[in-house]
Amino acid sequence: MATIHPTAIVEAGAELDDTVSVDAYSIVRRNVRIGSGTTVGPHTLIEGHTTIGRDNRIHQSCSIGTPPQDKKYAGEPTELEIGDRNTIREFCSIHLGTVQDAGKTVIGDDNWIMAYVHIAHDCRIGNQTIIASFAGLAGHVHLGDWAIVGGQSGLHQFVKFGAHAMCAFASHVSKDVPPYMMVDGNPLAVRGFNVEGLRRRGFSAERIAAVKQMHRLLYREGLTFDEARARIAALAESQPEAAAEVQLMTAFLADATRGIAR
Secondary structure: OOEEOOOOEEOOOOEEOOOOEEOOOOEEOOOOEEOOOOEEOOOOEEOOEEEEOOOOEEOOOOEEEEOOOOOOOOOOOOEEEEOOOOEEOOOOEEEOOOOOOOOEEEEOOOOEEOOOOEEOOOOEEOOOOEEOOOOEEOOOOEEOOOOEEOOOOEEOOOOEEOOOOEEOOOOEEOOEEOOOEEEEOOOOEEEEEOHHHHHHOOOOHHHHHHHHHHHHHHHOOOOOHHHHHHHHHHHHHHOHHHHHHHHHHHHHHHOOOOOEOO
16 A cells, blocks of 8 residues: 555545655645655645656645646646656646647656746656756746756746756746757847756767757857758768757757747
8 A cells, every 4th residue: 555644635536556655734636646656745735637657756845736827727637747757846836738738748757846846737848857946837838858947947938948958047038949058048048058968968079069060050150040950951961970969959940939049
């Protein structure tokens, strides 16, 4: 049996693996499913059609699977899906999706979500991300793998924040941020690319050089957006060792509906 503190409430219909623990005064509503090894700290509410995977660490006073802060929401049975091995620190709020999107908010694996973070409806969070304290992700935000969001930053609705990108403390992100880029400020500006992060993740010198070239084409050579996209796509032939990086960037730019941070 799962380890349930005597003061916690787990409603009938909730599905908890035998190795789950729920601490004092927490509430787990029906329709919630929690996988093996996950721990739920005290004074936490988990509700809605919420699925949580294995070995997550949910700290105290979180609000997970609650209705979206969207006036169009009318109680539809939308979902929240959280993967494996995530750390969710104190006072985080994570909302269900809406039928205006895919009907699901999704958080991947191995993410580090610090205290007081808000993740709104229909967000899509990849794997291995870091979201620092007091950051807020508005509805429909997409956050790529290994992305880092600085503390007290705000991401506007529908923003796409690329893989391996990073924004500094208190950034106002209202445009799409291409993969690998480093941004900060209000108004937002690109300050370079995340070279140190790529080195730490084992990127070869050749792959980092290709990312540097993509940054230069987008931001340093005075090209139009379409010209830069064409030049970046051509790098796949001249630098085949970086084909994956080029493909990631070209796919992102093709889908950058809000315009990219400049």
